[in-house]
Amino acid sequence: MAVDVNTILEGIGPRLHSARKARGRTLKSLAEETGLSVSTLSRLESGLRRPTLDLLIPLAQALHVALDQLVAAPASGDPRIHLEPRHHRQGSVLVPITRYPGRVQVFKQLLGPRERRLTSHPGYEWLYVLAGRLQLVLGEHEYQLAPGELAEFDTAKPHWFGPTGDEAVEILHLFGPFGDQAVNRTSPQP
Structure with a gap:
């Protein structure tokens, strides 16, 4: 089964937004911690900027989430790897x-x-x-x-x-x- 990369990329912004909100973080506090601009973070969350690993790795670290949670890697069938919050x-x-x-x-x-x-x-x-x-x-x-x-x-x-x-x-x-x-x-x- 082929992986639809565009669909995966389109889902990153909303997951990033949800993870930030769930942790009570503002765009400004996250920008200060990661060194990314508020504008970049806002564009990532809204889907106006294409996410790259050099942007996502510091965000995952700052939000204390696995990179897979932001990217939504294809399911492996193992419920321990793809947990449902x-x-x-x-x-x-x-x-x-x-x-x-x-x-x-x-x-x-x-x-x-x-x-x-x-x-x-x-x-x-x-x-x-x-x-x-x-x-x-x-x-x-x-x-x-x-x-x-x-x-x-x-x-x-x-x-x-x-x-x-x-x-x-x-x-x-x-x-x-x-x-x-x-x-x-x-x-x-x-």
Whole structure:
């Protein structure tokens, strides 16, 4: 089956626009980070400029997305490679990585600013921060996590998590519906 290059190129602008908006980024802030002009970014998003790798690579890095997400590479048939994001209210995006009913579920999440509302339910969660800063409320305790930091907790305890401010936070989110807990077979050396 032949790949329609023009169709792939035409889809890059809208995906770039969606990725930027989902992360709460402005054209100006993205231009400052990548060294591209606001005009170039605007023309890329609107399809008035043909995207090239030298433009797309710094954009993918700045937006913390795989280049495949902007380019929409042809499907390989492997659902782990071509994940389907679910868009939620207030700019949040949930990407299921596993689909094992009744077992630990793994998600990549992009959380935009949202109302703080404590919830509790059966299960166990792990949150690993990929980009941005995460605010975690567990009962009466509050924590701020930076990239590379991890939290794990029993979801029966009232909890809430989201970005610390107006910028989105990107996390790896694991949820064990039956209180499954990780078993650490190694420990860091002092």
